[in-house]
Amino acid sequence: MTAVSASRLRLGLLLSWPIVALAGLGAVPFVLLLRISLGQRDPNGMYLPGITLNSYGALGEPELLGALLDSIQLAVIVGAISVGLGFPLTWLIARMRRRLQVAWLIFLLATLSLSDVLIAFSWQVMLSKRIGLSNLFVALGLMDGPESLTPSAGAVIACLVYLVLPFTVLTLFPVLSRLDRDLIEAARTLGASPLKAFASVVVPMTKGPAMIAFVMAMVLTVGAYVPPLVLGRPQSWPMAVLIGSTALAGHDLPRASAMSVFLLAATVLLAVGAFQATRMRKS
């Protein structure tokens, strides 16, 4: 055996388990998802053989289109708030003394990793009538009496921003931490106003990562199931909640699969659109 083929063999052996795992559990299931979305509902199993577009036809129902619009609207709002808060926060964290910086990072990682179930539950407690924020508002004279602040769109947005913000910070942290502050100093010395220096030095260097953070926030929001279910109004439940209930309560896997494919396509379009928008402004 030649040296080349021997090293190929070694590489193949080395990568055999990752290939099995990632192709078997990553690629194959996706093909399956597409196949089942074209199947017919089987109340006693997964799907009946044969190919039909029934499940995709059902996507035109106003209820589902409304839910998709709710998903997208929520994603854009949460994405904008998260980046709007996350950018200055990361900027400040990147300039902190090391000990303080590590403390903030540990805090953010700990909240990032906390289950969305536990966070949604925490917000429910925080917004409850008995001990929630409304009691604080009453004490401050902003409200007449305590009341439950859930379910509401505001509760869903607050909880999702809470979930997404750590991801935003961690996405922006590398670029903001390596940003050469001397460049800003130089621009200032040359007579640029702080705003001008920011616009001409910081914005071009951070636009890309900021957009990645925004898209990531949107993807996380679109995929979130628990927060809107626990904190939101049933009439404005987004796609994620409907997909979950179609699969679990409705036992309709073809339809849940078609809805997933649909949501995935919408998410990809949203992401591509966002990146296209940054690129256009550049040229």
Place this chain on the structure above:
Amino acid sequence: MKAAGKIVFLTVLAIFMAAPLVVVAGVSFNSTQRMNFPPQNPSLVWYETFFGDPAWMSAFSLSLIVAVLAALASVSIALPIAYAIWKYKSRLALVLESLARISFLLPSIVLSIVFLVFWSWIGHFGRIEDTILSHAVVFVALPLATIGMGFRSIDMALVEAARTMGARESDVLRTVIRPIVLPYIVSGLVFVFILSLNEYIIAYMVAGFEVETLPIKVFNNLRMGFQPTMCVGAVLFMALGVVAFSAVAVIGDLPKLLGGASRR
């Protein structure tokens, strides 16, 4: 004035991020079934209930088992890929890496349906292995990123020096490469462990009725109304997260691991 603005901004965000956790932690120390904040007659009675209740304990230990095995499985997938990229600059490994990244970036509800469909199709629905392997694959992008960073941080001059002095490949691997990469492997393990521990929707879809992890149990209880024991579970998981990431910060350079500028 500007400095004051910064401090106000940071304080407000710190309160926003901490408030739900503080409230839940506070409620867990109540002595009665009722929700009070700040807690009245603080006591550990709900902690005793939690640790004395076989149902909560089994959910808790099940979560730990799933998370440990998912972390090990995930690293076992990530390590060969990262090594093949570093050592052989393998195209195949690069393709696998992007596959891993994509699956991490998909909406989680879609992933949960994908795995539900897959495990039902191969007739293996509702087992603990489903949860473990699904988590291992979804989160593999994280150890891949940390371990890849570990390999890239190896100074090739060190490897050359070892070879010149007569070390065989296996010696180099053991004495030079392993000690450098090990902390990055450990942080990869920690990331997957913590995320798997807290993951709900995929675990619920693939095996939620049989394999009731702690997040699933909390969610199921949420529907039946408030119980202080749920707060105990939340506090436990918060503490685990803080301890785990503090450990990462102690054994390694956390800001650098997260892609920031290295220690100055």
